[in-house]
Amino acid sequence: MRRRNNRAWLGVAPVVLIVAFSAVLPLMTVVNYSIQDIFDINTRIFVGFDWYRETLRDPRFLDALLRQFTFSATVLAIEIPLGILVAKSLPRTGARTGMFLILLAVPLLIPWNVVGTIWQLFARPDIGLFGATLTALGIEFNYTADVIDAWIILVLMDVWHWTSLVALLSFAGLASIQEPYYQAAEIDGASRWQVFRYVELPRLRSVLIIAVLLRLMDSLMIYTEPFVLTGGGPGNSTTFLSQYLTTMAVSQFDLGPAAAFSVLYFLLILLLCWLFYTSVMRSAED
Amino acid sequence: MAEVVLEKVSHRYPEAMSDTFSNVDLVIEKGEAHALLGGSGAGKTTILNLLSGLARPSSGRIFFDGVDVTDVPPRERNVAQVFQFPVLYTSLSVAENLAFPLKNQGWRGDRLRARVRDIAERLELTDCLNRRPDSLSLFEKQLVAIGRALVRPEIALVLLDEPLTAVEPATKWQLRRVLKLAQEELNATMIYVTHDQTEALTFADRISVLHEGKLLQTGTPADLYQAPAHEHVAYFIGSPGMNLVPGEIIDDAYRLDGCAVAPAMGVPSGPCVVGFRPEWAEVTTKNVEGPMVTVTRTRVLGTRDHQPMGIVSVDLQGQTIHTRQALNVAVGATARLSVREDRVVGFRAGIRLHGGLANA
Numbered sequence: 168m169r170r171r172n173n174r175a176w177l178g179v180a181p182v183v184l185i186v187a188f189s190a191v192l193p194l195m196t197v198v199n200y201s202i203q204d205i206f207d208i209n210t211r212i213f214v215g216f217d218w219y220r221e222t223l224r225d226p227r228f229l230d231a232l233l234r235q236f237t238f239s240a241t242v243l244a245i246e247i248p249l250g251i252l253v254a255k256s257l258p259r260t261g262a263r264t265g266m267f268l269i270l271l272a273v274p275l276l277i278p279w280n281v282v283g284t285i286w287q288l289f290a291r292p293d294i295g296l297f298g299a300t301l302t303a304l305g306i307e308f309n310y311t312a313d314v315i316d317a318w319i320i321l322v323l324m325d326v327w328h329w330t331s332l333v334a335l336l337s338f339a340g341l342a343s344i345q346e347p348y349y350q351a352a353e354i355d356g357a358s359r360w361q362v363f364r365y366v367e368l369p370r371l372r373s374v375l376i377i378a379v380l381l382r383l384m385d386s387l388m389i390y391t392e393p394f395v396l397t398g399g400g401p402g403n404s405t406t407f408l409s410q411y412l413t414t415m416a417v418s419q420f421d422l423g424p425a426a427a428f429s430v431l432y433f434l435l436i437l438l439l440c441w442l443f444y445t446s447v448m449r450s451a452e453d
Numbered sequence: 454m455a456e457v458v459l460e461k462v463s464h465r466y467p468e469a470m471s472d473t474f475s476n477v478d479l480v481i482e483k484g485e486a487h488a489l490l491g492g493s494g495a496g497k498t499t500i501l502n503l504l505s506g507l508a509r510p511s512s513g514r515i516f517f518d519g520v521d522v523t524d525v526p527p528r529e530r531n532v533a534q535v536f537q538f539p540v541l542y543t544s545l546s547v548a549e550n551l552a553f554p555l556k557n558q559g560w561r562g563d564r565l566r567a568r569v570r571d572i573a574e575r576l577e578l579t580d581c582l583n584r585r586p587d588s589l590s591l592f593e594k595q596l597v598a599i600g601r602a603l604v605r606p607e608i609a610l611v612l613l614d615e616p617l618t619a620v621e622p623a624t625k626w627q628l629r630r631v632l633k634l635a636q637e638e639l640n641a642t643m644i645y646v647t648h649d650q651t652e653a654l655t656f657a658d659r660i661s662v663l664h665e666g667k668l669l670q671t672g673t674p675a676d677l678y679q680a681p682a683h684e685h686v687a688y689f690i691g692s693p694g695m696n697l698v699p700g701e702i703i704d705d706a707y708r709l710d711g712c713a714v715a716p717a718m719g720v721p722s723g724p725c726v727v728g729f730r731p732e733w734a735e736v737t738t739k740n741v742e743g744p745m746v747t748v749t750r751t752r753v754l755g756t757r758d759h760q761p762m763g764i765v766s767v768d769l770q771g772q773t774i775h776t777r778q779a780l781n782v783a784v785g786a787t788a789r790l791s792v793r794e795d796r797v798v799g800f801r802a803g804i805r806l807h808g809g810l811a812n813a
Contacts, residue, residue: 347536347537347538347540348540350505350507350527350534350536350540351534351536351540353507353527353528354505354507354527354528354532354533354534355528355533355553355554355557355601356528356554356557356558357553357557358557361557365542365544365545365553366542368544369542369543369544370543
């Protein structure tokens with residue numbers, strides 16, 4: 168007979184408490200706000216799903232959502248292949264490898280608002296290296312006035328900031344492939360594409376899943392860098408979900424709609440990551 | 454399949470102080486199963502890499518069927534290789550793995566499918582064809598790797614780099630049997646690298662023994678066993694290895710502890726190493742010619758005609774000698790060592806002087 172012993176729960180209790188106070192309770196507070204109209208501490212009205220309905224009909228929300236998807240899809244489509252390419256072109260061993268890895272890690276260590284500031288200066292058409300160079304070449308470039316220019320500089324900044332992460336993860340994946348796999352492919356007459364497709368990609372799979380998940384989540388939550396770089400403009404052309412949410416909650420103090428927005432935003436990220444993860448896992452079983 | 458010739462091949466790794474091996478001359482016949490036997494660092498794997506084209510010799514030439522392939526890249530050499538652990542394309546099925554090298558040569562359709570099925574049948578892999586490598590046992594995986602090496606029918610050379618290392622001992626025999634059968638049926642020229650003398654002796658038609666970058670001897674298993682050209686070969690082959698006892702030659706006779714044990718006609722007098730296999734000697738209390746020894750240990754290996762048989766270890770002037778014989782002597786007893794004089798092999802500076810069956 169096995170004696171039941173519930174004392175193990177005591178060991179879990181601290182974690183449960185921390186998670187409850189740091190994540191579950193704030194989240195439930197947000198849910199609570201999202202179904203009420205709040206005037207002051209004592210005056211509140213239960214409104215049900217009104218704020219949700221309003222948010223989903225808000226054209227500014229829908230525009231921000233569309234921009235958000237466009238932005239995430241664009242940076243993922245660039246950063247994942249580019250990261251793999253960078254990882255593949257790194258020397259596998261030797262003294263130079265360590266140096267390259269440290270250089271690659273540098274953008275990841277810079278505070279995000281500093282990244283925004285760096286690129287804001289870099290892109291300025293009057294004194295920025297990038298902007299001024301383009302201007303000198305006769306190419307009109309003004310990211311504070313032109314929507315396309317603003318997007319270009321935002322995407323460039325994100326690629327600069329985050330490709331390193333994909334590259335470092337891919338490098339770790341590639342480093343785990345033993346030499347005989349390459350030798351066998353060489354002897355079997357495999358082309359370079361086949362070596363990538365049948366030797367490297369299968370072994371990069373798990374790190375790439377992590378890389379895509381991290382980049383998907385992070386890009387969906389992007390806030391600081393565009394806030395510093397473009398401030399969401401010109402117009403609202405680079406206002407993404409988080410920035411619109413902040414405007415709503417902090418500047419306009421619309422707590423109810425902002426809470427409904429937050430819950431929707433949270434569910435959206437959760438849903439996308441879940442969809443990606445399950446589809447990848449299902450394809451692995453076939 | 455092809456005849457493989459190495460002509461004065463040397464190899465040195467960049468920045469290395471000395472050659473991995475130097476001046477190796479070797480001829481491997483068409484359809485031969487050849488083993489490269491040696492300890493770690495002997496240069497076995499480097500020779501394989503030279504043959505597959507993954508490495509280039511620093512000097513010397515390599516010929517396949519008379520054609521100089523020294524500078525031909527691996528994919529154009531038409532060789533296949535099996536590695537120490539199963540190297541498979543994990544995202545492809547077993548059938549696709551087997552088809553991979555053929556597809557790269559332009560095989561398509563029924564011809565491709567028939568060839569894959571044929572190889573799978575020979576290696577008893579038919580049931581696994583649609584499975585992924587992940588779901589196979591280590592034994593089956595290595596079998597698939599061997600299948601991929603054998604699948605190209607006009608393959609010049611199949612290289613095996615200690616292919617049984619990763620496989621469990623229980624299935625090693627089975628894998629070796631399948632490999633040997635396939636080698637005979639397909640008549641493939643195979644080079645098998647191993648540090649295990651049993652694997653080499655049971656698999657190969659001929660064996661080359663490598664030691665510290667030198668090719669010591671090439672010959673049939675019987676040659677190596679009975680007429681080792683070098684002390685190291687004598688010691689490396691056989692279990693227990695050949696007895697190698699410091700002795701001397703005086704007046705055309707090998708002497709141990711002063712007693713003549715075998716003739717050494719025409720060999721200059723002086724110190725030498727006297728070599729004889731454990732089964733070529735007997736420790737006996739009978740009154741025979743031979744040096745006096747003390748029995749230190751006996752080990753039973755079996756019986757013959759109800760007589761216990763095994764290994765007798767004796768001490769001769771501080772040297773331990775093993776004999777394989779009937780266990781009719783007691784530990785601690787003083788006895789005489791009698792050696793079959795027609796089998797004694799002498800070595801000086803590691804090299805065989807005289808004797809052994811080749812010269813007998």
